[in-house]
Amino acid sequence: MTAGNSDRKHRRTSRATGRVTLDQVARHAGVSPITASRALRGLASVAPDLVDRVRQAADALGYVANPAARALASQQSQNVVVLVPSLGNQLFIDMLEAIHAVMQPHGLEVLIGNHHYDRDEEEKLLRNYLSYQPRGLLLTGFDRTESTRRLVEASGVPCVYMMDLDPGAGLHCVGFSQVRAGETAARHLLQRGRKRLAYVGAQLDQRTLLRGEGYRRALQQAGCYDPSLEVLTARASSVGLGGELFGQLLANHPDVDAIFFGNDDLAQGALLEALRNGIRVPEQVAVLGFNDLPSSQFMVPRLSSIRTPRKAIGMQAAERLLDLIHGRMVDAPMLDLGFELMVRESS
Amino acid sequence: MTAGNSDRKHRRTSRATGRVTLDQVARHAGVSPITASRALRGLASVAPDLVDRVRQAADALGYVANPAARALASQQSQNVVVLVPSLGNQLFIDMLEAIHAVMQPHGLEVLIGNHHYDRDEEEKLLRNYLSYQPRGLLLTGFDRTESTRRLVEASGVPCVYMMDLDPGAGLHCVGFSQVRAGETAARHLLQRGRKRLAYVGAQLDQRTLLRGEGYRRALQQAGCYDPSLEVLTARASSVGLGGELFGQLLANHPDVDAIFFGNDDLAQGALLEALRNGIRVPEQVAVLGFNDLPSSQFMVPRLSSIRTPRKAIGMQAAERLLDLIHGRMVDAPMLDLGFELMVRESS
DNA sequence: CTGAAAGCGCTTACAG
DNA sequence: CTGAAAGCGCTTACAG
Numbered sequence: 014m015t016a017g018n019s020d021r022k023h024r025r026t027s028r029a030t031g032r033v034t035l036d037q038v039a040r041h042a043g044v045s046p047i048t049a050s051r052a053l054r055g056l057a058s059v060a061p062d063l064v065d066r067v068r069q070a071a072d073a074l075g076y077v078a079n080p081a082a083r084a085l086a087s088q089q090s091q092n093v094v095v096l097v098p099s100l101g102n103q104l105f106i107d108m109l110e111a112i113h114a115v116m117q118p119h120g121l122e123v124l125i126g127n128h129h130y131d132r133d134e135e136e137k138l139l140r141n142y143l144s145y146q147p148r149g150l151l152l153t154g155f156d157r158t159e160s161t162r163r164l165v166e167a168s169g170v171p172c173v174y175m176m177d178l179d180p181g182a183g184l185h186c187v188g189f190s191q192v193r194a195g196e197t198a199a200r201h202l203l204q205r206g207r208k209r210l211a212y213v214g215a216q217l218d219q220r221t222l223l224r225g226e227g228y229r230r231a232l233q234q235a236g237c238y239d240p241s242l243e244v245l246t247a248r249a250s251s252v253g254l255g256g257e258l259f260g261q262l263l264a265n266h267p268d269v270d271a272i273f274f275g276n277d278d279l280a281q282g283a284l285l286e287a288l289r290n291g292i293r294v295p296e297q298v299a300v301l302g303f304n305d306l307p308s309s310q311f312m313v314p315r316l317s318s319i320r321t322p323r324k325a326i327g328m329q330a331a332e333r334l335l336d337l338i339h340g341r342m343v344d345a346p347m348l349d350l351g352f353e354l355m356v357r358e359s360s
Numbered sequence: 361m362t363a364g365n366s367d368r369k370h371r372r373t374s375r376a377t378g379r380v381t382l383d384q385v386a387r388h389a390g391v392s393p394i395t396a397s398r399a400l401r402g403l404a405s406v407a408p409d410l411v412d413r414v415r416q417a418a419d420a421l422g423y424v425a426n427p428a429a430r431a432l433a434s435q436q437s438q439n440v441v442v443l444v445p446s447l448g449n450q451l452f453i454d455m456l457e458a459i460h461a462v463m464q465p466h467g468l469e470v471l472i473g474n475h476h477y478d479r480d481e482e483e484k485l486l487r488n489y490l491s492y493q494p495r496g497l498l499l500t501g502f503d504r505t506e507s508t509r510r511l512v513e514a515s516g517v518p519c520v521y522m523m524d525l526d527p528g529a530g531l532h533c534v535g536f537s538q539v540r541a542g543e544t545a546a547r548h549l550l551q552r553g554r555k556r557l558a559y560v561g562a563q564l565d566q567r568t569l570l571r572g573e574g575y576r577r578a579l580q581q582a583g584c585y586d587p588s589l590e591v592l593t594a595r596a597s598s599v600g601l602g603g604e605l606f607g608q609l610l611a612n613h614p615d616v617d618a619i620f621f622g623n624d625d626l627a628q629g630a631l632l633e634a635l636r637n638g639i640r641v642p643e644q645v646a647v648l649g650f651n652d653l654p655s656s657q658f659m660v661p662r663l664s665s666i667r668t669p670r671k672a673i674g675m676q677a678a679e680r681l682l683d684l685i686h687g688r689m690v691d692a693p694m695l696d697l698g699f700e701l702m703v704r705e706s707s
Numbered sequence: 708c709t710g711a712a713a714g715c716g717c718t719t720a721c722a723g
Numbered sequence: 724c725t726g727a728a729a730g731c732g733c734t735t736a737c738a739g
Contacts, residue, residue, distance in 0.1 A: 034716060045726050050718065058724055077491040081431035082716035085731045090428065100457065106447045113474070125472055127460070144424040252655035281655070288635070288660045308599035308628070313635045381732060392710050397734065405708055429732035432715045714735080723725085 033076045042070035053078070080122075084146065093121045093334065094142040095151040098130045098218060102250070102276070103306055104323050105153070108175065111327030112151060119335065121148065130218050136161040143168050149334040151175060155184075156219035171337035173330045176220060176323075178347055185337065187330040187348040191220045194319055194352050195227025198273045198301055201317075201354055203235050207271035207299055211242040213258050213283075214275035215250040221275040224303065228273055242266060250275070255282025256289075263292065270298055271360070277302035277309045277318055284312050284359060299360040305353075314358035322350045380423045389417035400425070427469075431493065440681065441489040442498040443473045443482060445565060449597070449623070450653055451670050452500070455522065458674030459498060466682065468495065477565050483508040490515050496681040498522060502531075503566035518684035520677045523567060523670075525694055532684065534677040534695040538567045541666055541699050542574025545620045545648055548664075548701055550582050554618035554646055558589040560605050560630075561622030562597040568622040571650065575620055589613060597622070602629025610639065617645055618707070624649040624656045624665055631659050631706065646707040652700075661705035669697045 039049035044063055052059045052067035053076075070076075084090040093116055097105040109125060116123050124142060128135035136158050139150075143164065150165060150172035165172055174186040195212075202210050212228045214221040225243065232238035244258055255278060262269060274280035280302030287294050294300050294314055302309055305320035329348055336343050386396035391410055399406045399414035400423075417423075431437040440463055444452040456472060463470050471489060475482035483505050486497075490511065497512060497519040512519055521533040542559075549557050559575045561568040572590065579585035591605055602625060609616060621627035627649030634641050641647050641661055649656055652667035676695055683690050 032716095035718095036716080046716090047718075047727085048725060051725090054718095060724060063724090077487070079432070079716055080492055081428045081437065082731090083718075084428035085426070085432050085733080086716075086718040088718090088731065100447075100453045101450070103448070106453070110447065110474070122471070124469070127457070140424075145427055252658050256658055278655070282658055285658050285660055308625070311599050311603055311629055311632050313632055379732095382734095383732080393732090394711085394734075395709060398709090401734095407708060410708090426732055429715090430734075432717080433732075433734040435715065435734090709739085710737105712735105712737090715733090717731090719728105719730080721726105721728090 032079070033074045035076070035078070038067065038070045038074055038076045041074060042066040088146065089148060090146050091121050092124050092142075092145050092147040093149045093151065093331075094124045094126065094139075094145070094147045096126045096128060096135055096138060096142075097153050098128055100127050102278075102304075104304055104321070107323045108327035108330075111324045112331045115328055115331035115335070130216060132156070132158045132161070136164070139164055143170070148338050149173070151330055151334060154219055155179060155186075171334060173334045173337070175326050175330045177223070178349060182347055185333060185343065185346045187326050187333060187350065189321065189326075189350050189352050190227075191223035192227035192230070194303070194321075195224035195229075195273075196231045197227075197352070197354055198224070198303070198319055199228045199231035199235075201356070202271040202273065202299060202301060202360060203231065203237075205271070205295075205299060205360060208237055209239070209242065209266070209269045210237065210271045210273065211244065211262055211266070211269050212273050212275070213244045213255075213262065213279060215246050215248055215254055215258075215279060216275075217245060217247045221245075224275055242269060250278055252278050252282040252285070255279030256286035257282070259283035259286045260290075263298070271295075271301070272298060273301045273303075275303055277304045277306040277316065280316055280318070280359075281306075281309065281312055284314070284316060288313060294359050301360045305355050310355075310357060312359070317357045317360035318355050320353040320355050322352065325350050379426070380421045382423070382425070385414065385417045385421055385423045388421060389413040435493065436495060437493050438468050439471050439489075439492050439494040440468045440496045440498065440678075441471045441473065441486075441492070441494045443475055443485060443489075444500050445475055445477045447474050449625075449651075451651055451668070454670045455674035455677075458671045459678045462675055462678035462682070477563055479503070479505045479508070483511070486511055490517070496520070496685050498677055498681060501566055502526060518681060520681045520684070522673050522677045524570070525696060529694055532680060532690065532693045534673050534680060534697065536668065536673075536697050536699050537574075538570035539574035539577070541650070541668075542571035542576075542620075543578045544574075544699070544701055545571070545650070545666055546575045546578035546582075548703070549618040549620065549646060549648060549707065550578070550584075552618070552642075552646060552707060555584055556586070556589065556613070556616045557584065557618045557620065558591065558609055558613070558616050559620050559622070560591045560602075560609065560626060562593050562595055562601055562605075562626060563622075564592060564594045568592075571622055589616065597625050599625050599629040599632070602626030603633035604629070606630035606633045607637075610645070618642075618648070619645060620648045620650075622650055624651045624653040624663065627663055627665070627706075628653075628656065628659055631661070631663060635660060641706050648707045652702050657702075657704060659706070664704045664707035665702050667700040667702050669699065672697050 035046050039046040049067045052064040113123050126138040150170050152174050154177045176188040179186045212225050280300050283300050302316050302318035305318040309316040309318050382393050386393040396414045399411045460470050473485040497517050500522050501524045523535040525535055525537055526533045559572050627647050630647050649663050649665035652665040656663040656665050
């Protein structure tokens with residue numbers, strides 16, 4: 014009786030949400046649902062005029078596809094999962110933003126997981142996210158549990174690793190050599206004529222360790238390596254911690270004349286602590302940071318640091334993942350984006 | 361013929377993924393799929409021994425529910441959408457972490473959207489996320505387009521607003537009064553005997569503006585308001601910008617004796633710039649920040665600031681949203697978590 | 708407390 | 724180039 018309601022078909026038990034469906038768009042355009050589906054997805058093999066009609070119908074009705082239905086039917090989601098060890102480090106925020114910028118135009122939703130530098134948490138996160146049948150995976154570094162590795166492998170989901178370069182050189186990765194960055198840092202300080210060099214790292218994540226390894230290697234080569242000048246702590250990296258460790262180091266080893274910090278926040282804390290205690294940088298002790306955070310160049314004195322291409326890493330890793338998802342050929346699995354030594358006032 | 365494969369039913373065209381389904385769990389446990397579903401979801405009305413059998417079957421087979429199928433059948437996802445204006449500000453990272461910590465144990469997936477302080481981008485994000493049929497919405501502040509507002513309203517999805525308090529007092533919100541925080545800042549500086557007070561804010565987001573309003577109000581009341589001492593810029597807040605604006609302000613108004621910054625990064629930049637130019641803080645000019653970022657207490661001199669409860673805001677907003685989702689009564693729509701003036705060396 | 712049937716809104720696989 | 728049928732893997736609504 015009620016006009017306008019008569020075209021409702023198979024809606025017996027009425028579990029419908031009221032939102033516009035593909036069926037309604039198809040009816041509005043006068044085509045079958047499957048044609049509407051193909052037209053909206055931009056599949057070839059649909060007559061151009063039909064595509065137009067369907068598009069207009071969709072616009073007119075304000076149709077937005079139901080991602081759950083799409084995922085269920087096609088057995089694949091529009092999700093891409095990114096796992097990072099921390100959100101407190103600007104480094105990873107920059108990477109995430111870049112990834113987002115690349116994925117968004119492709120209609121891919123970025124699911125962000127933060128595992129807080131915890132291998133078990135990473136495994137749990139991955140297990141959960143895999144149930145979403147993601148199109149791709151973006152993981153940070155290579156330090157993870159064996160079963161996480163198997164999980165990734167068994168899933169068959171394309172995966173790109175960020176930040177580090179795969180020592181085995183078999184996995185798709187975009188980053189730079191952490192070891193060489195550490196070496197470069199040490200060499201720079203040695204060239205400045207420093208003899209008593211220290212390395213201070215927090216978090217004890219693999220990249221911090223690798224940087225330390227490069228650093229050690231360079232010092233051993235120069236014949237001035239002293240293991241007691243390596244200060245590593247599992248505590249989280251922060252400005253406060255940097256100041257604290259700086260104070261302790263100088264108290265225990267007054268002859269230290271250069272310090273390389275595993276992250277800029279630590280180095281910034283050291284600079285502030287030096288300022289507070291009248292320790293002259295770089296005259297008495299040179300300070301070198303890592304990552305070159307935006308604020309580092311404004312420190313007093315301006316912090317020397319190693320600039321890492323985290324934005325480029327996020328972008329390129331995302332592009333690379335897109336290639337893998339779409340089955341495009343990738344020439345080499347490894348993409349080394351390098352790093353840049355920024356010499357300013359503190360070293 | 362092949363044993364073990366004979367129980368495959370209605371798998372004619374074989375679109376199955378190979379992953380373990382509810383059907384298999386049910387068969388393994390010797391119950392119907394629907395009973396298995398109910399058992400796994402912890403619905404009452406299932407015999408305890410059946411629940412056990414189903415749970416064991418699920419464990420044995422490594423069953424993980426397909427979120428897409430669940431969402432499609434139940435017409436609701438396990439997603440909660442959070443929209444923040446920025447990820448560059450530690451403030452929002454802390455909020456997000458807290459939200460995550462609350463939602464995770466409830467099996468709710470947090471989808472994060474960053475609208476970069478752009479109202480149109482927020483609207484676009486929301487429109488997209490709404491297609492996911494989220495269980496709840498967590499939005500930042502009250503400054504948005506009219507159609508975004510209508511979108512939220514029309515969706516019927518429970519929503520809690522963070523950071524600000526609703527001027528209309530009708531919406532669910534968890535935060536503190538930005539205006540009162542600005543007033544508190546100004547009063548503190550006035551009590552210190554300062555007369556020529558400036559306000560420096562970046563980003564021009566509503567909260568920065570509201571803080572400025574409170575500040576202005578207090579100054580007018582004290583009879584020392586000077587509009588030329590209000591420096592507002594749409595540029596993004598950063599340490600570098602803080603130093604720059606500090607320098608300009610003192611060049612144009614050498615008699616300024618106190619500055620309130622809309623965010624700590626600006627204030628930190630000012631402190632560093634002062635240090636570099638031999639301007640004594642707080643003797644010549646007092647500096648007060650906002651948010652009390654972790655590094656602020658280590659600045660030289662230690663930065664006074666207004667500590668904002670962003671972790672608590674995230675937590676309480678998430679809890680509140682959980683209440684709304686589960687239809688629990690909420691006593692008052694507004695939750696004022698306040699703020700705390702941290703007086704250190706710079707003021 | 709348990710289950711057979713139907714349906715959620717899409718896409719795949721098969722025909723024409 | 725287009726479509727009717729079936730199915731993705733769950734849950735709702737209805738019976739018993």
